[in-house]
Amino acid sequence: MRDTGTSDLTSVRRTQGPFAAGRFGPWLVVLVLLLLPAPAFGHGQGQTVSVSIPSAGEAMRGTVHVGEGPAPRATVLLFPGFASRGEEVLGLGAALSAEGMNVVMFAPRGWHDSGGTFTSTGAIEDNQAAFDWLHDEEVVHRFGVDIQRVSVGGYSFGASTVLAFAAQEPRVRRIFSIAPTDHYEMGLRAREDDAYRMEVHSAMAHFFAKSGPIRVEWIGEDPTDLTEFWREWVDDRERFWLPALAPGLRDRSLFLVSGLDDANALIPQLEVMHLPLYRALRELGATDVRFRLFEDGHAFSSSRAELVEALLDWLRGWE
Numbered sequence: 001m002r003d004t005g006t007s008d009l010t011s012v013r014r015t016q017g018p019f020a021a022g023r024f025g026p027w028l029v030v031l032v033l034l035l036l037p038a039p040a041f042g043h044g045q046g047q048t049v050s051v052s053i054p055s056a057g058e059a060m061r062g063t064v065h066v067g068e069g070p071a072p073r074a075t076v077l078l079f080p081g082f083a084s085r086g087e088e089v090l091g092l093g094a095a096l097s098a099e100g101m102n103v104v105m106f107a108p109r110g111w112h113d114s115g116g117t118f119t120s121t122g123a124i125e126d127n128q129a130a131f132d133w134l135h136d137e138e139v140v141h142r143f144g145v146d147i148q149r150v151s152v153g154g155y156s157f158g159a160s161t162v163l164a165f166a167a168q169e170p171r172v173r174r175i176f177s178i179a180p181t182d183h184y185e186m187g188l189r190a191r192e193d194d195a196y197r198m199e200v201h202s203a204m205a206h207f208f209a210k211s212g213p214i215r216v217e218w219i220g221e222d223p224t225d226l227t228e229f230w231r232e233w234v235d236d237r238e239r240f241w242l243p244a245l246a247p248g249l250r251d252r253s254l255f256l257v258s259g260l261d262d263a264n265a266l267i268p269q270l271e272v273m274h275l276p277l278y279r280a281l282r283e284l285g286a287t288d289v290r291f292r293l294f295e296d297g298h299a300f301s302s303s304r305a306e307l308v309e310a311l312l313d314w315l316r317g318w319e
Helices: 026-035 092-098 120-134 137-143 157-167 183-192 194-208 227-235 242-249 269-283 304-318
Strands: 048-055 058-065 073-079 102-106 145-155 174-178 253-259 289-294
Touching (some): 073 092, 092 102, 174 304, 183 194, 194 227, 242 269, 253 304, 289 304
Parallel strands (some): 073 102, 073 145, 253 289
Antiparallel strands (some): 048 058, 058 102
């Protein structure tokens, strides 16, 4: 059974006590060493550890699922879906760590217990902050991170955010994107279609209410008015339109996942959002792109095991 305890990441240094070698002789040192527990380097295999990740002066709440295998370990940085606490995503934390990989997840600024306020642009910056944190020497040591085998990925909102981040970060070489939402397409439809805008605004308003999980600076008296939310996406087409990211991603190893019946955000995801990105990559000569289609919806509720196995197969490409 996995240990779900948390850690404050505090290390304790052993000091010399009354049993020093110069005082009692080497035989006693041997006896003491036999009685002492083996020294611990980093965190135990199979643990789930709560961490704090800095971003723009705020602290983001994160979770590390420590791989059940020897270090150094292949490590996955995983951005969750919209409004998630960043503790688990589609069961991938448990599944991938059981196969020996570290999995790092986090809630960006303005979500749940993470500090600050949320913007979509800020979420991209938060991914950069988490990536930099993962490469910190102390973090590498504590979690046994193999910095030569770090993959980044995301689901839904997190999937598109990861693509935008990776397109501007050349150190990222392997990316997986599960059911990404094209925020530009979504914002454009909200701006041009009154019925669509009202329906989606109504469905999402509870996220931004005073008691909701997301804090933003622009919310007014009416939490169902998400005009500023859409405007950020439409005004920055180069960052939030998925095909526009293709030039920055064409030389990477990519694993794209889509559901045939996915109609998240009331838009057919495959035709409107996922295939245009895939075709843009191919037109630019990208050769290391794998596209996997499941007969399922946005949550992949009936194909979760197959999704995990397909992702594992791709992730093992490091080896």
